[in-house]
Amino acid sequence: MAKTDSGNFFEDFLLGQLLRHPTPRSVTEGDAALYLALTGGRFLLESSAEAARAHGLKAAPLDDLLVFHLVFGKSVPQISLNAVANLGYADCRFLAPVYPGDTLSAESRVIGLKQTSRGDSGIVYVETLGRRQDGEPVLNFKRWVLVRKRDPENPAPETMVPELAPLVAAEDLVxxxxxxxxxxxxxxxxxxxxxxxxxxxxxxxxxxxxxxxxxxxxxxxxxxxxxxxxxxxxxxxxxxxxxxxxxxxxxxxxxxxxxxxxxxxxxxxxxxxxxxxxxxxxxxxxxxxxxxxxxxxxxxxxxxxxxxxxxxxxxxxxxxxxxxxxxxxxxxxxxxxxxxxxxxxxxxxx
Amino acid sequence: MAKTDSGNFFEDFLLGQLLRHPTPRSVTEGDAALYLALTGGRFLLESSAEAARAHGLKAAPLDDLLVFHLVFGKSVPQISLNAVANLGYADCRFLAPVYPGDTLSAESRVIGLKQTSRGDSGIVYVETLGRRQDGEPVLNFKRWVLVRKRDPENPAPETMVPELAPLVAAEDLVxxxxxxxxxxxxxxxxxxxxxxxxxxxxxxxxxxxxxxxxxxxxxxxxxxxxxxxxxxxxxxxxxxxxxxxxxxxxxxxxxxxxxxxxxxxxxxxxxxxxxxxxxxxxxxxxxxxxxxxxxxxxxxxxxxxxxxxxxxxxxxxxxxxxxxxxxxxxxxxxxxxxxxxxxxxxxxxx
Amino acid sequence: MAKTDSGNFFEDFLLGQLLRHPTPRSVTEGDAALYLALTGGRFLLESSAEAARAHGLKAAPLDDLLVFHLVFGKSVPQISLNAVANLGYADCRFLAPVYPGDTLSAESRVIGLKQTSRGDSGIVYVETLGRRQDGEPVLNFKRWVLVRKRDPENPAPETMVPELAPLVAAEDLVxxxxxxxxxxxxxxxxxxxxxxxxxxxxxxxxxxxxxxxxxxxxxxxxxxxxxxxxxxxxxxxxxxxxxxxxxxxxxxxxxxxxxxxxxxxxxxxxxxxxxxxxxxxxxxxxxxxxxxxxxxxxxxxxxxxxxxxxxxxxxxxxxxxxxxxxxxxxxxxxxxxxxxxxxxxxxxxx
Structure with missing residues (x-):
């Protein structure tokens, strides 16, 4: 049996399917320092543990986007390794801060599928959730990706296009x-x-x-x-x-x-x-x-x-x-x- | 007296000599993050402290090869600064995991010497040992290096070529x-x-x-x-x-x-x-x-x-x-x- | 009101003015690892926590120059964003070690001003101080910078050139x-x-x-x-x-x-x-x-x-x-x- 993972193709996805993504990732002050060196971030709460504590957090949190990229990155091998294009994001909410010492894991549920008219690829809609080691959700988002089929002759799944909110409403912000x-x-x-x-x-x-x-x-x-x-x-x-x-x-x-x-x-x-x-x-x-x-x-x-x-x-x-x-x-x-x-x-x- | 260290030449090595390598190195989560960013490693135990603990380790260990490179790197100024070529490795065993917070030190013993027929260089065989701050060995390996002579006229040491096992036997794995x-x-x-x-x-x-x-x-x-x-x-x-x-x-x-x-x-x-x-x-x-x-x-x-x-x-x-x-x-x-x-x-x- | 900070111009500085620099910065083992990877430092006390403790420090300190750069970097947006040239440093003293976990903040006092004869710029002399979260000073230095005027027609401040010691005397070393x-x-x-x-x-x-x-x-x-x-x-x-x-x-x-x-x-x-x-x-x-x-x-x-x-x-x-x-x-x-x-x-x- 082939040992190399070639990722999922369009016809491998099932509506409602839950994919748990390898590998969980413990985040540290090393990640924070590298992220800073790579981007040049200076926002106060991430830069100063003293300021973070003075404003009610337990430590300097990781940059919100670093958390996003880590959770997103986890989803790539199973969701978008065979993507032709990343089409969009929606409904992304940051639910809880992530601190050095936390371990992030990620999972995605398939919430929509639509084969293209050419039949050689299709759009996969997923909702991805990032969690802390204690199970607490820290981030969720939806994205949709155009994914190649392994074989254009394979049958198309039933089309299901989810409704995507144009924005996260004020009352849903955490x-x-x-x-x-x-x-x-x-x-x-x-x-x-x-x-x-x-x-x-x-x-x-x-x-x-x-x-x-x-x-x-x-x-x-x-x-x-x-x-x-x-x-x-x-x-x-x-x-x-x-x-x-x-x-x-x-x-x-x-x-x-x-x-x-x-x-x-x-x-x-x-x-x-x-x-x-x-x-x-x-x-x-x-x-x-x-x-x-x-x-x-x-x-x-x-x-x-x-x-x-x-x-x-x-x-x-x-x-x-x-x-x-x-x-x-x-x-x-x-x-x-x-x-x-x-x-x-x-x-x-x- | 010249203050700059120009490294050892072939005729400086003595059979049986023990070289303690400067400088010991404390390893941290910062090293782990950088190693990950440089190599892209994803193996589970190094990526997730939760998984490492669930499988009997006290924390996410440093990548085994990062430990190898740190111990190897320590040996370079005294062993191979004047090397013409790194000829080989053998009998390298990983003895204990290394965790952020540990301090690594390294030493090498000269286990073989063989001047080349041209007489301007020679092969130095060393066994290098990496230890944790408590003295516990974490890694050992043998390597051999072709090193220049300072002066081809200097006398050759007695030739001693150590026996090198072709592999580490299953019963010697830790x-x-x-x-x-x-x-x-x-x-x-x-x-x-x-x-x-x-x-x-x-x-x-x-x-x-x-x-x-x-x-x-x-x-x-x-x-x-x-x-x-x-x-x-x-x-x-x-x-x-x-x-x-x-x-x-x-x-x-x-x-x-x-x-x-x-x-x-x-x-x-x-x-x-x-x-x-x-x-x-x-x-x-x-x-x-x-x-x-x-x-x-x-x-x-x-x-x-x-x-x-x-x-x-x-x-x-x-x-x-x-x-x-x-x-x-x-x-x-x-x-x-x-x-x-x-x-x-x-x-x-x- | 314009939200973007375009920095101070020569005529914005006042003699005796104190500028508190954003944003304080917590330093970590991640910063130390990155600094090492970028410079190749090997000095013993920074490399080995064991050695640092054996010689009376509480941990491996951050490299002295990393501390200098962090404090200096804090001062750039307010002092030298509109600098034509950094003219010099003087009287820089390292007062206390900085350890991972400390938070650095910085402030500068304007100690001299001298408009150039052309009238389109002037030299600003500042004394910059870096502090730890407990208020303890860790570093001070003076520097002088040639800064553009926003408008050459703006009036010149009174000239004040501070005396700058040619060196830090032995008895002032900490x-x-x-x-x-x-x-x-x-x-x-x-x-x-x-x-x-x-x-x-x-x-x-x-x-x-x-x-x-x-x-x-x-x-x-x-x-x-x-x-x-x-x-x-x-x-x-x-x-x-x-x-x-x-x-x-x-x-x-x-x-x-x-x-x-x-x-x-x-x-x-x-x-x-x-x-x-x-x-x-x-x-x-x-x-x-x-x-x-x-x-x-x-x-x-x-x-x-x-x-x-x-x-x-x-x-x-x-x-x-x-x-x-x-x-x-x-x-x-x-x-x-x-x-x-x-x-x-x-x-x-x-």
Whole structure:
């Protein structure tokens, strides 16, 4: 029997099927340091254990996106090893902080299947859940992926397309137990701008640029234990459409989030990712810039210390973000656009 | 008196001499995270502290090869700084797991000396031992190295060539105290294939490819505190035969081991390295692939939970491992071959 | 109100002003491992927790220069984001060791201001202090930076140029509480040469070379949370004088210190930086070499176990340090010279 795992093909998935993902992963201060060195993050609660404790957490939590990438990475060998394309994310909620010493495990349930009209591939919809060692859920999200069939002649499963919420509603956002925004020190956090200071529709140019290197994105993607070959195998890449290794899209989200510190330093926690699109691929040598737009402002029930901002953060490559490059009226993206992310953050109030 | 250490030359070694290597090294979760980011390792016991504890260890151990590289690296300044070539390894046994918080020290005894017929260099055979802070041995191995003489006119020492076992016998393998393979969860470990499922002579193509970058191998080799100049000094390399910095051979072993997860996910611990050959040099930009062959299957005395597999893992560069590139009948290696490693792993039984 | 922080310009600084720098930073074993992997450090107390405890410290301390870079990095967004040039350092004293688990914060006081004759920029002198979570000072230094004006028409502040000591006097050096050099094991430390063995004026070629990569210096500089754009943004660099990203000068100091192990292995702690000059910029691809000169030898009051050496360490690029490349009689630096650092170390005595 073949010992090598070649991943699941479209016809291997069953509606309702639960896949427990190998291998659980204990996270440590080493992961946090590497993530910082790879992205340049400076958000206060992750940077300072003292500040995290002063605001009700038990220690400096791991960066929310590092948790996302670890859980996502776990799902790759069973869900998307044979993916033609990652089509989208939805309904991603961050449920509890993860601390050094925790062990993350992940599982995915198949919630939808739809064969393409050509019949050689199909869309697989999964809901992925990340848990802590005590079973506590820390993160869930839905994603859908176009997966090749092993054999186009194999019969198609019944089509089932799940309903996907366009965003995580304000009342479904989770504020981590204990976390509060009282007595927030704007000198130490890096910005005087709190929730009240952001206006609907406001646009922010995050100004700084960051050039990506092969060693950096490879180290990041391995840290996430994401095994997608396109990020690591130049021989494969040389035969492909771009001739180059692709940077893992999630790492671009991380870089955009780190760049957004300059303008959103008090966006101390990601509560949800509503949706996101990798508009174009990114390669080593590209320089990233980012800008953000405030889509919605929500108060949180019973909380005067924290509010929520729904943001859209866009990343562009090899040009600055000034002028806020975006889609045009016909919906055609600016040629420099690589990421269009819709997400919700928590921010201290005055 | 010259303050710079220029390393030992062939005529500096004495048969029976014991060299205590500077500097002891405390290992941490930071080392484990970096090793993971550099190699992409996913073996269950190293990835999950929960799983390690469930199988009788006190925590997630450091990767066996990370321990090997740290002990090996310690020996470089005194043993192989003036080496022309690393000729071989033998009789390498992994004696006890190493955990974050342990401090490793290393020492080597000269067990053989043989001047070459040209008289300008000689082979030094050493047995190297790595210990924990409490004196407990964690690793030993023999290696032999061709070392330059400071002055070809210096007299040759008496020749003494030690007997080197062709492999570590099954009865000499050490199962770490407490470690057991009972109730092994093949869903979490990443493969359904256990010891019983591997057949003598079976070949496994590990499928995935990994391209190496200068920053990656340099960071790895510095993490191992290995000071061999050929890995770091491009000015020196530019004057040399290849014009490029050489990747530390041990790092290639690590990459091959990490790639072997796909096909050998339940090879949870390396018990011995029987021998190994770096068939050709590897450079940044090369893409590695690996395949393995099952050489022997051994039960272990008194254990029904774990068995041993003696494996041969071969790494090739810039071509896939399909077709199992190997030596030809005349013993000439395939031009893509870079590593031929003979080692023994422990694997849970049914 | 603009949310992006564009940093302070010359006319924003006030004499006597105190700037508390965001964001405090908890340091961990992950930072120590990364620093080791990036620099190759091998000094005994940082490498071995056992040795650190045997010599009176509570654990393996973070490398002194890592602490320097973290405190320096904190000051960049408010002090030198709009710097034309970093002109110098003085009076830098290392006051207490920093251990994994500590949280560093930093603040700077403006101690001098001097507008240039052209009127479009000015020199800002600051004294920066790094503290531990309990308020204990761990490091202070002065630096002066040439900073652009936002508007050359803005009025100049009154000129105040502080007096800067040419060096930290022997009586002002701090030996960390508990640290002692008794029973120093020269086999484990990597060198038989102790304080008594170094002669005034002695020169040491540190021999080894180290080639820098983009991914390495970027990861290091992000680890230090230093946000200066010139190190990360190739688009900006392409428009600049060199066309390339600049390596953070402090990282060159770290590389020179790590190289100096070969010749100064027993220089176990940096007590002071008296001054330093980045003679020329360094880029990825450059290979660094270093040499040192003994400027002064000091006994320390009441201590027979430790002495101090005032050293000058010079780094050159793309040529070896043999022949001790230096300034010529007219003060013109050797074209290969990139760093000229004057600092003071503690070393065990016989």
């Amino acid at each position: 504020v981590p137990r204990g976390l509060h925004g009282r007595n927030w020190d704007v000198e130490l956090s890096g910005s005087p701008h709190l929730w009240e200071d952001y206006a609907l529709g406001e646009r922010i140019d995050h100004s700084d640029g960051m050039t990506l290197e092969e060693a950096e994105h490879q180290m990041a993607t391995r840290l996430y234990q994401n095994t997608a070959k396109v990020h690591f195998d130049q021989l494969l890449a040389s035969e492909g459409r771009f001739g180059k290794r692709l940077v893992y899209g999630g790492h671009i989200i991380s870089m955009a989030r780190a760049l957004s510190f300059n303008g959103l330093a008090n966006a101390i926690r990601i509560a949800a990712i509503n949706g996101g699109r990798h508009v174009a691929p990114t390669f080593a040598g590209d320089t990233l810039f980012a800008w953000s737009e405030v889509l919605e402002k929500w108060t949180l029930p019973g909380r005067s210390d924290l509010g929520a901002l729904r943001l859209r953060t866009l990343a562009v490559k090899n040009r600055r973000a000034e002028g806020f490059p975006d889609k045009d009226e016909a919906g055609r993206p600016d040629p420099a656009l690589v990421l269009d992310l819709d997400y919700t953050v928590l921010m201290p109030r005055r | 199962v770490p105290r407490g470690l057991h393979g009972r109730n092994w969860d093949v869903e979490l470990s990443g493969s359904p294939h256990l010891w019983e499922d591997y057949a003598l002579g079976e070949r496994i193509d590990h499928s995935d490819g990994m391209t190496l970058e200068e920053a990656e191998h340099q960071m790895a080799t510095r993490l191992y505190q290995n000071t061999a100049k050929v890995h770091f000094d491009q000015l020196l390399a530019s004057e040399g035969r290849f014009g490029k910095r050489l990747v530390y051979g041990g790092h290639i072993i690590s990459m091959a081991r990490a790639l072997s997860f796909n096909g050998l996910a339940n090879a949870i611990r390396i018990a011995a390295i029987n021998g190994g050959r770096h068939v050709a040099p590897t450079f940044a930009g090369d893409t590695l692939f690996a395949w393995s062959e099952v050489l022997e299957k051994w039960t272990l005395p008194g254990r029904s939970d774990l068995g041993a597999l003696r494996l041969r893992t071969l790494a090739v560069k810039n071509r896939r491992a399909e077709g199992f590139p190997d030596k030809d009948e005349a013993g000439r290696p395939d031009p893509a071959l870079v590593l031929d490693l003979d080692y023994t792993v422990l694997m849970p039984r049914r | 030996v960390p509480r508990g640290l002692h050099g008794r029973n120093w094991d020269v086999e484990l430390s990597g060198s038989p040469h102790l304080w008594e063995d170094y002669a005034l004026g002695e020169r040491i070629d540190h021999s080894d070379g180290m080639t820098l990569e983009e991914a390495e210096h970027q990861m290091a500089t992000r680890l230090y949370q230093n946000t200066a754009k010139v190190h990360f943004d190739q688009l900006l660099a392409s428009e600049g004088r060199f066309g390339k990203r600049l390596v953070y000068g402090g990282h060159i100091i770290s590389m020179a210190r790590a190289l100096s192990f070969n010749g100064l292995a027993n220089a176990i702690r940096i007590a002071a930086i008296n001054g330093g000059r980045h003679v020329a910029p360094t880029f990825a691809g450059d290979t660094l070499f270093a040499w040192s000169e003994v400027l002064e030898k000091w006994t320390l009051p009441g201590r027979s176990d430790l002495g101090a050496l005032r050293l000058r360490t010079l780094a050159v690029k793309n040529r070896r340090a043999e022949g001790f490349p230096d300034k010529d009689e007219a003060g013109r630096p050797d074209p290969a010279l990139v760093l000229d650092l004057d600092y003071t170390v503690l070393m065990p005595r016989r």
